Amino acid sequence: MDAPINAHSFLNFLAYAGTGIGVLILAALAVSMITPHRELSLIRSGNAAAATGFAGTLVGLALPLHSAISNSVSLIDAAIWGAAAVVVQVFAYLIARLVAPKLSQQITDGQVGAGVFYAGVSVSVGLINAAAMTP
Template sequence: MDAPINAPSFIDFLAYLGTGLGVLIAAAVLVSLITPHKEFALIRAGNASAATAYAGTLVGLALPLHAAIQHSVSLLDALMWGAAACAVQVVAYLLARAALPRISHEITDNVIAGGIFAAGVSISVGLINAAAMTP
């Protein structure tokens, strides 16, 4: 009987984990760079709207990354699909900002409705994005 965890499977786990976290961090930083408001400064200051919006961004990015890793045939495949998924999330943010041009001002001003809307867009697009990644 094979051990549930062996060295090669653990190395694969670390490789996929590192790739997933790397893509997540890179995409989260990219989103932070394209938003007019400064998420981390606002979150540190206790801005609930910014925290809600950014948490939604992270979940919205993680959902398709999960699907990319789960359905991938190789580490490179997971990386490529993960990057594509993150690009879709960035476009979704830009479309949300086009639909509600004051969304960044609302988040900065701690208008929680703006943060909830931004989080909702990220999560809903992330779910559709993840579902579209079928083997």
Template sequence: MDAAPMTATSFLSFLAYLGTGVGVLVVAAMLVSLITPHKEFALIRAGNASAATAYAGTLIGLALPLHAAISHSVNLLDALLWGAAACAVQVIAYLLARAALPRISHEITDNVIAGGIFAAGVSISVGLINAAAMTP
């Protein structure tokens, strides 16, 4: 199958979907950062590997369903709405993980790597399921 040639219209569509995806990712990542009791960016700047691992998992867990939302959308608004829904699911998953392990934020702050790995694992695994649920 031959690829379609790049046109000005297709490039503008690319930029629109890219901007929407990155925009939703940034807003969702900031929302997660706001609801966590610990301060991810300060901890990461200080070299906290647990915080870096947990936040990397958050980003991946958010990006996976955003990929599916963009891939299966019929237009830009559809991608935006499904992306927002996917990100809401990820935030809920984080809140449920925190309810199951109330000390997870303390572990991340204290650089207990197991806490960061668990948080990342929850985000990525829910992100995969979330993405798979977005079928055309």
């Protein structure tokens, strides 16, 4: 009977998990660079709107990354689909700003409703993005 976890499968886990977390970090940085407000500074100062919005961003990015990793044929395939997910999420944020042009200022001002709206956009687009990546 083979062991449920062997060195090869553990190394694959580390590679996919590392790639997924790496893409998530890079994606979160990319999204935070396009926003006029500074999420991390606002979060550090206790801004609940920024924390809510950024949490939604992370979940919205992680959902398609999960799908990309689950359905990929290789590590490079997962990374490419992960990058595609980032592009879609960036466009989602830009569209949200068209719909709500004062969104960034409202988040900076701590208006939780703006953060919830931003989180909702991120998660809903992330779900659709993830579903579109399944075979």
